[in-house]
Amino acid sequence: MKHKHILIDNKVEIVEDRYDAVWAMDVDYKLTAFNTSFGDRLSKAGWGKPERGMDLHPVYQSAYFFNPCSKGCAQALDRYPTTSKHTFEENGELTVHEFSFQPFMNNFGEVIGCCIWQKDISQVVKNTHRLQESERRYREAQEITVFGHWNWDIREDKISWSNQLFRIFEQEPGKFDATFDALMKIIHPEDRDGFVEDVQDSIKKNRMHDVIHRIVLDNGNIRYVHQKGRPFYDENGKPYRMAGTTQDVTKDVLANQQIVEQNHELQNFVRIISHNLRGPISNVLMLSKIYEWGKDPMNDDIVKKIEHTTEALDQTIKDLHLSLSLKSADREKFREVHLKDVMKDVDGLLSEEITKYKATIRTDFTKMDLVFGAKSYVVNIFYNLILNAINYAKEGIPAIISINTEELVDSILIRFTDNGIGMELTPEKERKIFDMYGRLSGATEGKGFGLYLVKTQVEAMDGKIEVQSEKDVGTTFTLIFPKNHIT
Template sequence: MQHKHVLIHNKVEIVEDREDAVWAMDENYRLTAFNLSFKKRMEQDGWTMVERGMDLKEVYKAGKFFGPCDKGCQQALQLFPTTSRLTHDENGRLHVHEFTFQPFMDTEGDVKGCCIWQKDITREEENKERLLESQLRYREAQEITDFGHWNWDLREDKIQWSNQLFRMFEREPGEFNTTFDATVKIVHPEDRQVLIDDVDRCIKENKIHDMVFRVLLDNGTIRYMHQKGRPYYDENGMPYRMSGTTQDVTKDVLANQQIVEQNHELQNFVRIISHNLRGPISNLLMLSKIYEWGKDEMNDDILKKIELTTEALDQTIKDLHLSLSLKSADKEMFREVLLKDVMKDVDGLLSEEIIKNRATVNTDFSGAEAIFGTKSYVVNIFYNLILNAINYSKEDVPPIIQVNSEQSIDSVVLKFTDNGIGMELTPEKERKIFDMYGRLSGATEGKGFGLYLVKTQVEAMDGKIEVTSEKGVGTTFTITFAKTALT
């Protein structure tokens, strides 16, 4: 038995440098071995004389840190290894400690004592709580945004679905066999082969899988899914799994379809109305031309107002037609447009305005020499933005307009900066500037149709336009186009 105690003592000394408290006792609760952490813990609880042979029954019954040991040791001495936990306040912070009780026996199988190992598992428990909370938040996010994640074992053809995916596809976990073939059968028949081909292509070429397809549920409902994923390869370059996400975008797709239908209806309405108005407008304008002016001053005044109103209505119809034609631009006709050629045309169109207002237009196209689009659109964009800068110049201050081009990996940026009157620009004002007949201010003449056309033409070439302005300093219009192979 003495040999057994020495062996236990040696094993306890092996963990001497650990923060875990490790000790052993015989069947009479006499301390037979311990490490330094156990001694320190005992001293913290008020036990100053810690030595082999001391009776641990009083320590356990004191009910402080070592409270769980009374019951745990009893079970271990009855050949029942066990584990218990203690939540303990240390310096105002709760710590979780785990106690493991293991019986030790002699060669004949008789219990001769118990070994106890205490560990501070606070960090592990906090990590578990954070992980559980993170998983809960992730599940909530999936439910709110209608998306789920999946992982496909290509070798076993087994796909792991998140719970949200089962809900989205209206399948029951455990009942639905989540293989690729079974999943494809849920896809709308017209979209199945497209999905299969895209997945095959992504795996063969190591590309991102990104597509929208329809699924046909058992009750006949059609839903639109946006799926993204990517393949993974082993050290031999063989694909072994693919993972990604699937999001239900039915509401967005249907909403977009409704918007497209409404736009078509609106365009048809505008065409019909404008067609029906063209005849009466032409007749009114013709009558004003054959009217004998100068015989009756009152009639002359009335007819002049009718003529001006009719001309304004005629121009409005033309503006609507132009707007519709821009939004239905044929992108197959887009070509490389050199910016220096655009400026030659604009200089000719604005030569009188530039001279009359003593304006200076500086250009620097070293950052990007060309964009991809339609030259007539680009000319109109330059024309309206430069004319806009001249019209909104400060009184008695010659306008200076700077036009620059820049480019990054995926975009080309044009900037039109002036030293004009500027304005206090709120998000609402910025939106209204680009509305049809919107204007920077009411201080100048004009219908304000120019900036609407600029925005329409920029968007027709897949670009976007933004404006910044400071009152008394000037205004900058920034246009961003996607960069193409030609630019």
């Protein structure tokens, strides 16, 4: 018996330096061994410094913290090791502690006492709850955005799917054997070659796998999914797995298809209407030319108004035709355009305005002198933005227009900055100035079609335009073009 108690003491001493409280007792609930943490915990409970032989019965019955020990020790002394978790309030905070009760037996198999191990697992519980909450939110995000994640073991040809991915493909977990061949059978036959080519290219070139394709569900319905992923390689450079996400984009694809169809219908409608109107408009303009002016002032005034209205209608139809032609640009004819050559053309077109208004144009294309697109578009963009700066110069102060470029990793920036009247630019005003017939202000003449054409032509070349302006300081237009076509 003495040898067994020494053994228990040694086991307790092993955890002497731990924060966990560890102690042992015999079958009569007499304290036989304990570590420092147990002593601190007992003193904190109001029982003073512990001593060997101390009766633990009253401690278990009256001390709030040690109350779980009565039941646990009784089970351990009855040969049943147990573990239980209990929540306590300490210093105004809730803490969770785990109690483990382990019986000790002699060589004859008789229970001679038990060892109790108590540890604070509050942080573990918090981390577990935090992880569970994170997983819950992640599942909700997958359900809301209709996307799931996957992992493909290339060597074993095994694909693991998240639950949301099974929902997207309408397959039942446990019954569907997710392999590459099984996935290929779900992918629409017309999209399989493109999908395989993108996967192989991704692995071969170590680039992102990014493709939208159709899948055919068991009931015959078709869905569009957006697959994104990346390959992983071992120390020998051999691919061993791919991981990524799949999102159901059926609604977006169908909506875009509907928009495209509506745009085609709208374009056809505009062409038909404009074609039918051009004849009557030409006739009215021709009649105004052969009208005998000067005989009747009242009639002259009426005919003049008719002529002006008809000319405005004729120009509107021409603007619509031009807008449609820009939106259906032939991208195969796009080439690298040198900005210095563009400026030569623009200087010739605006030479009269530049001289008349004493405007100064400063260019710096040292960082990038190329954009990819149609030269006629770029010339028109430069022409309209420079003319816009001249028109909106401060009264009595000649316009100074600075044009410079900047090369980023995947894009090219062209900035047009002037010292003009500027404006207080709100999101609503920013949107309106790029609308057809939108204008920066009503203080100058013009239809305001220039900026609409600029935006349309920039977007026709896969670019975008941004504007910043400050009243009485000036305006900056920034053009952003992709660099992927520049060699």
